[in-house]
Structures are given as C-alpha cells and as structure tokens.
Amino acid sequence: MARGRSEERKAEIVRAALEVIAERGYRGASLGAVAERVGLTQQGLLHYFPTKEALLVAVLEERDRWDTSGGRDRERWRLDLMESLVEYNAMRPGIVQTFSALLGESVTEDHPARAFFTERYAQVRENMADVLSAEFGETLPGGLTPERAAPLLTAVMDGLQFQWLLDPDAVDMPAAFRDFLRLLRAPDAAGRGGALADSGQDGERNGRPGA
Amino acid sequence: MARGRSEERKAEIVRAALEVIAERGYRGASLGAVAERVGLTQQGLLHYFPTKEALLVAVLEERDRWDTSGGRDRERWRLDLMESLVEYNAMRPGIVQTFSALLGESVTEDHPARAFFTERYAQVRENMADVLSAEFGETLPGGLTPERAAPLLTAVMDGLQFQWLLDPDAVDMPAAFRDFLRLLRAPDAAGRGGALADSGQDGERNGRPGA
C-alpha cells in the first residue's frame, strides 16, 4: 500500500513547483517556498528531488506529458485543435506563465532548461509544418511553404502569450490567434488558388477591448 | 572637465549591465559581476546606482533611447524600417538576449520591469497599427484591420527572437520576418484588392538551413 505513495507525493511537489516558478521564475524559486506549499521542509523536499535542477527536470517532463500528450505522438494535430489549445491556455494563466518565464530564462547562459527548449522548438516546428502541409498542401499565401510558415505560427503563439500575460485585458489571445490563422487561410490571388483552404470563417468579435 | 565624466561612467556601467543581464537575467545578475566588468567593486558601483533596481531602470531607459529612438517619436516608422530593425537585431544577439530575458522575467510577480513592458507593448501595438494602416489602409488580408494585426506583428517579432536565440542556425530570423510581411502583403481575393500593397518581392533564399 505504500507503493505509489512516493510517486504521488512527487507529483504534488511538481505541481507546487509549477506555481512557484510561475510566480518567481526558476532562479527566483526557492526550494523552501516549494516545500512549504506541500507542507514539507526544504530538506524533506530534497529527499524526493536531490537537487533543484532535478525538480526542474521533473517539471519539464510534466509539460511534455500533457502538452504534446505523449511526446512526438504520431497522431497529427490539426489547426483547429491548436485553436482549442490556445483557448485552453487562455484559461490557465498559471501554466502559461510558468513556461513563458522558463522560456525567457532559458535563453540565458548555462540555463538548465536551455537544451530542453531548443530541442522542443525544433520538434514543434516540425509538427507545425506537418499540420500546415496537411491543411494547405505546399502552397500558402505569399508563396510560403509549410516549413517557412511553421516558425511564424510558433512565434505568434509565444509572442501572444507574453503580451497577454502582461496585460490580459489588452489582448484577446484566442481571437488574435484566430486572426493569424485567417491570414494563413486567406486565398492568395498572386500565388495559386488556395489548395484546400476552405473559407468557412467563424463569426468573430473584435480582439482589442483595451488600449 | 570632470563634467560629464560621471555620466560617461554610468553609461559604461549600463553597457556592462546589459551584458550581464543577457548572460544571467536580471535576478541572476549580481552587482558584483557588473562592477567587475567595469573595474569597480560592487560598492563602487552602488555609488552610481544606489540600488540594483535603479540600475535596471537605467538599462530600460537606455533601450527606450535607441530602440524607439527617442520614445514616442512622432515620425512614423514604415514596415521596411522594421525589416531593417530585425536585420539589425540579428547582428546583435547580446542585446536581443538581454531584453528577451527581461521580458521573460517580467511576467513574474512583482518584477520591477513588469510595468515597463506592459506599457511598452501597449505603445508598440499602437505604433504597429499606425504603420500598418499607413501601409495598407484599413484592409488587410483575411479581413483584418491594422488594430488586429498589430499584436500579431509584435508577437511574431518576439517569438522569432526566442526561437532564434535558442538555435540561431535553425531559424533565419530576418527571412522569417519577411515571410510574415509577405503574408500581410499577399493580395486577398476574398476581401478587396490589396490597398496599396505592392508585390515587389525581394529574391529570397530559404530560411531554414538546419533541422
């Protein structure tokens, strides 16, 4: 019966770590603060994760689990699923904040999350390219290819997250993301006719309440 | 002759601070490390900037100076100037890294740079909207308005910076940015004909050397 008890506790700690990192970043997050949240002392926490970095690794693995839902899963995403993902994210500022903070820190020298993000983005770009090519074939507006549009799609998601985190009232993240998709779906008169791009657009309210 | 000597030293310190922040972020940057770089002790540095936060403020002001070149300057930018800006940035990874790291940290609670970035992005979005509307009028591909495209343009710039910092060989930031502009300039068959969008495209090499 003691079996799995430890794993459970670890998961609890990881959850707390996510919170603390969201609030203070990785460098600013102290083991003591995390420990306190689960009713442990700092030393008690170190019993489960021998170093601070080990805890971070667990946090990153946790993300891989629910975000890419199983890593490089073979089932391909579709653009409308990404729309849902953005909407989902918009309801979980905490999670978004955690990983935006980590992303920001990771560009720093010798940051323990750097390799993780580098590899992750390479993989995300590939996924995005697959999604785009499944949706549009090889021809996108402006003469772009899926491979060239992939970094843009990725960039928009991340960039919007920062703007949204800084001022949620000024940026309607899901709406803005849909706007970007509209850009991709817009039939391009100069190139060729949109391959299989439909034009079934949803009724859209404006995405700029503030400012 | 001692006049201005102090200001000069301060500028030197701010430059060093930019470097250190790029390497370790704001939280990870120690006054001692900055001081060492200009041949001072930590306390010597505190003579010029009484607190760490004061130094950060100076760093942020410095950015406002050369990036928006004088703050909310009346002279409007144009899209091709932003293209140049991105190219310019691509040659200065240090600066980009500094402010990407700060941006990432700033979404954290009680971060001293948070207000700065919040206000800054509101202003940038406005500028972007102005630029877009000067370039395209009120009609963009996909039925977007300048106000709705502005957050996207901003997001793309930031998002690309992160991807590029993490793996400069995998992402050709300037080329990717031009790709996005192409998306904006692509004549939209569904909407109206592109307002004043020319279609003079530059010869473009592909922007994905790695992966």
Added chain:
DNA sequence: CGTAACCTACCGATCTACAGGTAGGCGAGT
C-alpha cells in the same frame, strides 16, 4: 513471538556561497 536488519520519509542543525546594502574613510582634483 520477538527481535535484528533494513528501508522510507522526513526534520534540525549547520556549512558555504553569495547577494544587496550601509557606514565610514581616504585620496585627488577644483
């Protein structure tokens, strides 16, 4: 049954390292 051996889950004390900041002083230029 009982007890020795061992493991898990922690906590208290303590070490080392910086970190930011204060107080006061000293030398040099004006």
Added chain:
DNA sequence: ACTCGCCTACCTGTAGATCGGTAGGTTACG
C-alpha cells in the same frame, strides 16, 4: 576646504546542499 569617486569593512539575509538523526514500517528468521 570641500566635494567626487571609490574602497575597506561589515552586516544581514537567503539559498542550495550535506550530515546526522528519528520515527515508523517491513521483512527475515530464529
């Protein structure tokens, strides 16, 4: 003489990590 530029000395706080221990729970076995 006085201020400016900078340093030495020092204080306080905090962080990650190690060490040693304790309490409770098995398991092995005589």
